[in-house]
Amino acid sequence: MNLWGGVDFGGTNIKLGLVTRQGRVISQTTLLTRQHPDPDTFVQGVASTLRSLARTQRAHLLAVGVGAPGLIDAERGRIHQLVNVPGGWRGIPLARLMEQTLGCPCAVDNDVNVVALGEWSFGAGRGTKHSVYVTLGTGVGGALVINGRLVRGMIGSAGEIGHTSIALTGPRCACGRRGCLEAFVSTQAILRRARRAIREGASVLRRLVAREGRLTPEVVARAAAAGDRLACQIWREVGVSLGRGIANVINLLNPERIIIGGGVANAWRFFAPSLHATLSVYAFEAPLRAVRVVRAQLNDRAGIIGGACLAWERE
Numbered sequence: 001m002n003l004w005g006g007v008d009f010g011g012t013n014i015k016l017g018l019v020t021r022q023g024r025v026i027s028q029t030t031l032l033t034r035q036h037p038d039p040d041t042f043v044q045g046v047a048s049t050l051r052s053l054a055r056t057q058r059a060h061l062l063a064v065g066v067g068a069p070g071l072i073d074a075e076r077g078r079i080h081q082l083v084n085v086p087g088g089w090r091g092i093p094l095a096r097l098m099e100q101t102l103g104c105p106c107a108v109d110n111d112v113n114v115v116a117l118g119e120w121s122f123g124a125g126r127g128t129k130h131s132v133y134v135t136l137g138t139g140v141g142g143a144l145v146i147n148g149r150l151v152r153g154m155i156g157s158a159g160e161i162g163h164t165s166i167a168l169t170g171p172r173c174a175c176g177r178r179g180c181l182e183a184f185v186s187t188q189a190i191l192r193r194a195r196r197a198i199r200e201g202a203s204v205l206r207r208l209v210a211r212e213g214r215l216t217p218e219v220v221a222r223a224a225a226a227g228d229r230l231a232c233q234i235w236r237e238v239g240v241s242l243g244r245g246i247a248n249v250i251n252l253l254n255p256e257r258i259i260i261g262g263g264v265a266n267a268w269r270f271f272a273p274s275l276h277a278t279l280s281v282y283a284f285e286a287p288l289r290a291v292r293v294v295r296a297q298l299n300d301r302a303g304i305i306g307g308a309c310l311a312w313e314r315e
């Protein structure tokens with residue numbers, strides 16, 4: 001059996017697995033990022049794990065794709081720099097190092113691009129020509145598949161929808177600017193609003209936080225499900241801000257599908273109504289009729305499946 005390797009390199013975990021040509025994950029496992037703190041231990045750990053998974057499946061590993069969080073020259077398989085990952089990851093020719101160790105073709109790209117490729121091939125974007133992927137979490141990232149190809153831009157930084165501007169003022173973004181979409185809809189933005197809501201009397205939310213001992217977007221979603229008016233208001237505002245950002249994308253690119261993923265997307269039913277209402281105000285009518293804005297489908301397998309898709313691109 002021929003299989004392809006997908007590696008999802010995150011700040012906490014390295015998820016890796018073997019994938020069939022039909023996009024099915026045959027086996028998968030997780031390594032801890034802190035136990036593979038530099039390019040050398042990463043390559044050794046990933047290579048030996050993939051080899052042993054392939055041995056167990058009696059499979060032939062044909063090629064491997066890696067998604068990593070940062071700025072990456074996908075054409076050369078080279079990492080310029082990573083974010084939220086410890087260790088000296090600057091100017092690392094990761095694809096070449098992996099190829100030397102594994103003896104098969106390897107490709108590297110930005111993690112959001114890789115997940116978008118997975119969703120486009122086997123998830124919510126299947127069968128489309130033009131899909132835009134947006135991930136909502138600690139950061140707000142984006143990736144573009146246009147004419148069935150990832151659009152990476154001149155230096156590989158294309159798709160940064162989180163730092164497109166939707167307001168002249170507003171809270172300060174992690175990038176240091178004001179008015180970025182990310183500053184309105186990221187996990188931190190939601191939690192900041194939730195803390196204010198608790199001070200303003202969001203009683204269900206306050207009770208849930210006291211019981212759980214922590215405040216997360218998931219807790220804000222549960223408060224909304226229980227009818228907390230201020231929690232519902234937070235999600236409405238997330239939908240409005242997201243709608244403004246996505247309306248710009250619709251007017252600019254005329255995509256067929258916009259796919260919303262990431263942890264915050266689990267609250268989809270609370271922000272989707274105001275998102276769609278905002279689109280009908282800010283997006284042009286004809287391209288809005290042509291697009292569907294939907295939730296991602298592959299969840300935590302997206303990075304592994306996308307990694308395999310990236311490997312095929314390289315093969």
Ligand SMILES: [Zn+2]
Nearest residue numbers: 163173175180
């Ligand atoms: Zn920003």
